[in-house]
Amino acid sequence: MRKVLKKLISMVVKEIIFVWNYLQYNVISAMEFRFNFFSQAFFMIINDGLFLLIWYFFFSRFGDLNGFGFLEMMALWIFGAGGFGLVNAIFGNANNLGKIISNGELDFYFTFPKNHLLHALVSRTDLSAWGDLLFALIAFVIFFPINVYSVAMLIFGIVSGAFILLSFYILIGALSFWLGRNEVLNDSLFHAFLAFSTNPSSVFQGVVKFIIFFIIPAGFATFLPAELLQTFSLAKFVYVVIFSVFFFLLALFVYNRGLKKYSSGNLINVRS
């Protein structure tokens, strides 16, 4: 048992080092086009800020929605933008997974000794995602008190949200194993996740609430972390942890089932 555990830990550490090395490589590559990198990140911060400005006008005019006000909206956006930013900065290809599968481009990653899925996900960084991540941090510093609890919840919420979003990306990407080219469906489901995770949670009730938590799980990615940032609840904390792990395992299970249906695109080539 101890041997298995040791092997598992060593494997995870190796994968983390691999991701870290790839991230450094991606950032160095992005730095080749410095203006491009900084402008995309900078404009994404402005972009997120402008979106919140619309909500500021809205809440100024109508007040709270069932107890959900501008501060709650900020918390939602911190985890929405933060989780999205973290995933797409590190696993910038996650959004393209469906396309990679339907184009038969997984072949390229099969030729390497590393885990092909992990390799495919980390082989790109989304430049603007760094702006989202930075926006989350700036918004947190401006609107929330900085103490050990809030910083811990910020990190916890962003990491768990990123984990859930990454799993969601893998799940919707894996649909391509069965459906083939389905970029629009992929895109629609992703935008559904974004729409649910960045709109006032207090207005959703009944079946819709069930969908938001268990079908398009934006609820676990942003609603609960946003509530935890303001008030601690052990139950909510545990729900997020359990769901993040469960959803990730589910995504891997579905992906591996789909992989059996994968047909090669005969695209083995060398990257320059």
Place this chain on the structure above:
Amino acid sequence: MKKINKYFSIFKVSVRDRLAYPLELLYANIFILLITFVMSQIWVVIYAEHPEKLIAGFSLGAMIWYVFMTELILTSQPQIILTLGEEIKSGNVAYVLTKPYSFMAYYFYFSFGRTIVTMLVKVLFGVAILSWFVTLANVTFLSILATIIAVILALVLNFMIAGCISLLAFWLEDVHSMRFIYQKIVFIFGGLLFPIDIYPEFLRKIIHYLPFEGILYGPAKTLVNFDLAYWQILVAKQSVWILAFIIIIKIVYAQGIKKINLNGG
């Protein structure tokens, strides 16, 4: 006549290209219906607290249809800035110089073909589904005709502004970031999620001098709260802005094309 035929052919190719993947067209309805639903949930809560059942002149039903209309216009057009920006950045624009058509006109008709197909499918499915849940009152033949005209002008205007921004790729390394900002400017000043009537007074005054009202708010308001006097001003404004941006595009393109270096091969 030959010129019209040439661009009409591009339009037809674009329509056929869009129709090649019918399932994708159906999937495209998911997001628009979903975001309309999300926004409708918000408005249901707000209207429950307003006994007069009218906010800024909009009933609850009108507000939900307003969101559907703005999303319909916004999500039916392809990513103009990205496509044109990439063509310029990659140097593909140079190949067009040897061909008997205008670069901007080519993409205008190509984009329009795709947009019309996407929009029609969304209208067919979206309207059928939305009508099942929400009734849109006071719709007449005249208001629908006026909406169609306003929507067509809105699509042209959006293409012209986005096209103008994409031409900046002649000078800038990348126009991706410009796209974010343009999108958000249209969201805010165009009134994507909420009609501009709910904005503060100072902002509404500024918006009236900008072209973005004519892209989303104007056509959507025409459908849900038709007012002939407003529509006449809207169409006049849209037309003036379109002309202004055509002139700007011509000037910027003429300057930008000088930046191209051909190395042969």
